[in-house]
Amino acid sequence: MRALFRKEKMWQRHKLKPRYDVVVIGAGVHGLSIAYYLAKNHEITNVAVLDKVYLGGGNSGRNTAIIRANYMTVEGVHFYSESLKLYEELSKELNFNLLFSQIGHLSLAHTDSAVNGLWRRAEVNKALGVNSRVIWPDEIKRMVPALDTSDRPRYPVKAALYHAPGGVIRHDAVVWGYARGVERHGGEVHPRTEVIAIDVKDHQVTGVRTDKGEVIRADCVVNATSGYCTTVSKMVGVDLPVVTHPLQACVTEPLKPFLDKVVVSANLHVYVYQTDRGELVMGSEIDPYSSYSQGSTLETLESIVAHALELFPGLRHVRVLRQWGGLCDMTPDYSPILGEVDGLKGFVLDVGWGTYGFKAGPVSGKRIAELIATKRTPDIIRPFRLSRFREDRLVSEKGAAAVSH
Ligand code: PYC
Numbered sequence: 001m002r003a004l005f006r007k008e009k010m011w012q013r014h015k016l017k018p019r020y021d022v023v024v025i026g027a028g029v030h031g032l033s034i035a036y037y038l039a040k041n042h043e044i045t046n047v048a049v050l051d052k053v054y055l056g057g058g059n060s061g062r063n064t065a066i067i068r069a070n071y072m073t074v075e076g077v078h079f080y081s082e083s084l085k086l087y088e089e090l091s092k093e094l095n096f097n098l099l100f101s102q103i104g105h106l107s108l109a110h111t112d113s114a115v116n117g118l119w120r121r122a123e124v125n126k127a128l129g130v131n132s133r134v135i136w137p138d139e140i141k142r143m144v145p146a147l148d149t150s151d152r153p154r155y156p157v158k159a160a161l162y163h164a165p166g167g168v169i170r171h172d173a174v175v176w177g178y179a180r181g182v183e184r185h186g187g188e189v190h191p192r193t194e195v196i197a198i199d200v201k202d203h204q205v206t207g208v209r210t211d212k213g214e215v216i217r218a219d220c221v222v223n224a225t226s227g228y229c230t231t232v233s234k235m236v237g238v239d240l241p242v243v244t245h246p247l248q249a250c251v252t253e254p255l256k257p258f259l260d261k262v263v264v265s266a267n268l269h270v271y272v273y274q275t276d277r278g279e280l281v282m283g284s285e286i287d288p289y290s291s292y293s294q295g296s297t298l299e300t301l302e303s304i305v306a307h308a309l310e311l312f313p314g315l316r317h318v319r320v321l322r323q324w325g326g327l328c329d330m331t332p333d334y335s336p337i338l339g340e341v342d343g344l345k346g347f348v349l350d351v352g353w354g355t356y357g358f359k360a361g362p363v364s365g366k367r368i369a370e371l372i373a374t375k376r377t378p379d380i381i382r383p384f385r386l387s388r389f390r391e392d393r394l395v396s397e398k399g400a401a402a403v404s405h
Pocket of ligand 1: 064066068271401403
């Protein structure tokens with residue numbers, strides 16, 4: 001009989017080699033997917049993914065695992081819809097059940113200007129083939145009977161953007177699936193290996209140094225970190241226009257299934273969904289100060305809960321079991337920073353993911369791998385280059401950044 005528990009390890013411990021073709025800093029969904037697509041799509045397998053903690057110990061394990069493509073800008077919609085399509089096939093591709101539930105995603109509007117914003121998003125989405133439409137309180141009530149759609153609340157629900165393909169996925173499984181894929185294709189993952197310096201000679205990256213004293217040679221180093229992307233970039237003298245803020249979330253005790261949509265209110269700064277196990281996952285906007293703290297605060301919990309109760313007053317006796325924080329690297333236009341840096345060869349950025357990085361893991365991994373392999377920037381990531389800030393070519397995604405504004 002087959003053993004119930006798998007005996008083989010999903011990834012091995014490797015001894016660091018003195019040279020790799022590519023070193024990726026950050027073993028979250030971004031770093032791992034870059035290594036996976038380098039190997040799978042481009043046969044570049046001499047790759048090491050390094051992380052100062054355990055796999056997925058940063059934002060990949062701390063986010064609330066919402067997948068959607070209903071963005072505001074043309075650039076954002078193209079980008080996130082490619083990611084959503086990759087997510088739809090990813091369990092099959094990685095031969096690992098990622099429990100992707102496309103339960104549908106509702107962005108609520110409580111003011112006239114928010115309704116206008118939804119119309120704009122719906123039109124951009126539809127024009128680019130993303131399934132989104134504006135719906136009104138009677139249809140919202142049918143989809144989410146527990147939601148208060150009456151005119152009693154301070155800010156009654158006026159409309160919603162309904163995005164049917166949106167949903168939630170098992171975030172740890174995505175990390176493990178990619179890590180196993182990297183290993184199977186001959187790449188290496190090295191947890192608990194902190195990069196403390198990046199070597200550069202004549203404007204060309206030449207390798208990294210670790211906290212254990214190893215010197216590793218590599219002509220290509222990718223910064224795929226979250227929370228610490230500015231620190232890592234400073235190692236090569238690159239200043240990023242990023243401010244890091246905590247983002248907190250919490251989970252309640254399990255309840256009988258009553259909610260089968262992701263419900264987000266940007267006006268109230270809150271989102272709520274129910275997991276397969278019955279718990280409610282709830283979160284709010286980024287904390288209004290810059291910090292590297294991953295701790296939880298009562299103030300934020302009160303704000304999450306107060307706003308969740310405005311939407312779902314029936315939850316007032318439900319107990320919160322757990323609360324946590326992650327670190328969000330916010331850029332001025334709420335879009336990421338992807339690609340090479342002018343004047344420095346071999347340093348590649350996959351950073352600035354704000355509160356929306358997890359859903360972009362597959363597309364950025366695939367396209368950054370393509371950039372490294374072909375030495376050409378794919379069109380889909382060109383708008384997110386670092387130089388856009390000095391060229392005044394921002395990709396303003398604030399209007400669709402869920403709750404983080
Ligand atoms: O962008 O969907 C999102 C999101 C949800 C929670 C934080 N960000």
